[in-house]
Amino acid sequence: MQRFKEIFEGNNSAYGQLILSGATTDKGKAEGKAFIKRQSITDDLWNEHLDGKDPALGVIPINEENMCKWGCIDVDEYNLDHLVIMRNIKGMGFPLVTFRSKSGGAHLFLFAKDFIPASLMQSKLKAMAEALGYGGSEIFPKQTEILVERGDTGNFLNLPYHGGIRGLRYTFKAGGEAASLEEFYQIYDEWVQTREEIESIVVKKQEIIEAFPDGPPCLNRLADEGFGEGSRNNGLFNVGVYRKKSNPDNWEDMLVADNQKVMSPPLSNTEVQLLIKSLNRKGYDKYRCKEQPICGVCNPAKCRTKKFGVGFDEEQMPELDTLTKIKSNPPQWFLNVGGKRVELKTEQLHNPNLFALAVLDQADIMTPIPKAKDWRELYVSPLLSALEEIEPLESLDPINQIINLLYDFTVNRPAARTKEDMLNKMSWTDDGYTYFRMDDFYSFCKRNNWEMDKIKTGNLMKQLEDIFDDEIRMTIKNQTPRVIKIKAMKKDKPALSKVKYEEAPF
Known part of the structure; x- marks a missing residue:
């Protein structure tokens, strides 16, 4: 236990737990309620985690000095071939250790011998994630700075080896077999890095070839993963909207070609011609974001950054992620805004005008002020769906x-x-x-x-x-x-x- 504790050491003043609800998302990820206990991690908790006692132990990688000794790329895709991921990592020369997550995804860990700045750990992991094709994945540590004096703690990741190999959260041996805890220690010794070695990691930028350049991310994702047979008609309609925006002179011919390339099986020529007729009608050439298959993979914030996405002509909102709530009375909220940590009151989170003033005051970032309905639906609701709650200090x-x-x-x-x-x-x-x-x-x-x-x-x-x-x-x-x-x-x-x-x- 002591060796495991030393490897995964993080924030010493709090830890996290996820109470599973028994439900799963459409992707197969286990759902539950995440919360943070403002207590130090006892040896009993470390032992109970390795013994498989629920809930699993979640450790916050960033400590009170904004340093960390491990980080992780959380690949939120399931039914992966982990051996293929390991080969890709080896081919690029990255010192990452691949673990299986409980739901079948992948956690790609980078280990440091000593504590290093969280900003260094995060920047290297982000670059490696992009190179591996997982640019949209969550990165731990999620923050490069936490507002300790205001009660902020950072976000946790559930650790591997909950219940050993039988808990299905393990790393792999070279041949793809599950590695025992003792075998993991040997793998760790092989791949743990010094600060100098991490600083010297070179990541070559990979050219990303999109099926629909500068188009909505949902369409490019569906082009990679496939349009479901029951959603091909609506899917191709949205492709047609993209083609009208990006190639107004020959969009009809390109849509016919897209049908053959990305639809499996392709729609009939009659169906395609009916779609083209609909798209030529005034007022009918708008993305259907709230219908399948688009709504299931919609990323409105990222879509606004694309030239032919929804809302591109509007002022751009900086990236908003990792909403945390301290359950005090009144509550405190913390949010990453353009990479900076900001403290908010409830009324500031609810009101886009007050939010803009708070961000400008604390982070020196100008943010647009969307309509109240768009603010709630496009920004606040997605943030609340991944909310982590923190127990308040009794003194507060x-x-x-x-x-x-x-x-x-x-x-x-x-x-x-x-x-x-x-x-x-x-x-x-x-x-x-x-x-x-x-x-x-x-x-x-x-x-x-x-x-x-x-x-x-x-x-x-x-x-x-x-x-x-x-x-x-x-x-x-x-x-x-x-x-x-x-x-x-x-x-x-x-x-x-x-x-x-x-x-x-x-």
Whole structure:
């Protein structure tokens, strides 16, 4: 266990878990609820992972100093030939170790002997992913910088060898056979890299030949994977829209040729001619993004970057990915915007205008302001579908914060000798209860960086069943102000050491 722990060391203040729902996506990937526990990883958790106890252990590769000693290309495709991937990696001379994921995909790991900058790890993995043809794959670490001081943690990856080989998350021997944990250690020793070796990795850019140059990514993906027989008609219609945009002079002839190249089996000539007739009608030459087979592989953000995609003429949104939520009250949100980590409030995530201001303020990036409906459907909804939640620090829980503020206001400040002194913004304690005016307490809270408004603060106090008693009227110097009545909080006694010291002789 100790060797495994040292190899996959990452963030020491938190770890992740995925609670599987039993359902799978259309691609065959297991679905579940991802969340992050703000606790250190104990030896028991490492052992339970290797023993196969659910849920599997997820480690965040980037640590509190923005360094990491491993990274991964998460190839989110299934029923892969892992041996072919290994041959391609070897042919390109990349020091990557191929693992099988639980759902049959591939995790391509790069291991470092010591911690290296997360930015270096991420940039090399991105370049290698592009060269291998997996440019759209997730890269871990997902961040090159985490906002530790604001409670940010980064994102986790479930580790291999959950339950050993029987858990189906293992690496491979040279011949394609599953490698045991001990055999993995030998493979690791062979491929682990120094920082200098990782810096010297040379990745030659591969020329990507697209079936539909500068066209929507969905069409190029379907051209590679195949249009389903039941979706050929609608698929070719969208190809026709692309041809009208990219080749307006001879698009009809090109569409006939496309039918033979990318449709299996091709549509009949009669069907193709009917499609051409439809495409020539005014207002009927628009992409059908919300219908199959397009909607199943739609990537609206990337589509906007393509000359003949949807929304290309509009101002471009920087890449948005990796949304994380701290379940505090109110919640905190963190998002990668154009490669920079940004903290958001709920209203800033919901409102594209407020979002643009927050990003400009924190990341110096100008973002377009789409329509509210487009913002929700094209950007926020996809981000929420891959949301990771983080447990809040107990010290940041508003209940704990308001209790501490009450303690400081009523115990650690000079107390009123008489109830009349409450008019001087003090608290007064009598017969086991403490009294104070709400305005005075709220002003004290604001001076101590309390962000909640007065009404919510009052409602929060009412939830303190062991402390809050009532709100009453009290006569003070011919006035009858409303005052808060709470059970008196006792001053903590300093802990006395029980160590006995020898008295020095005189």
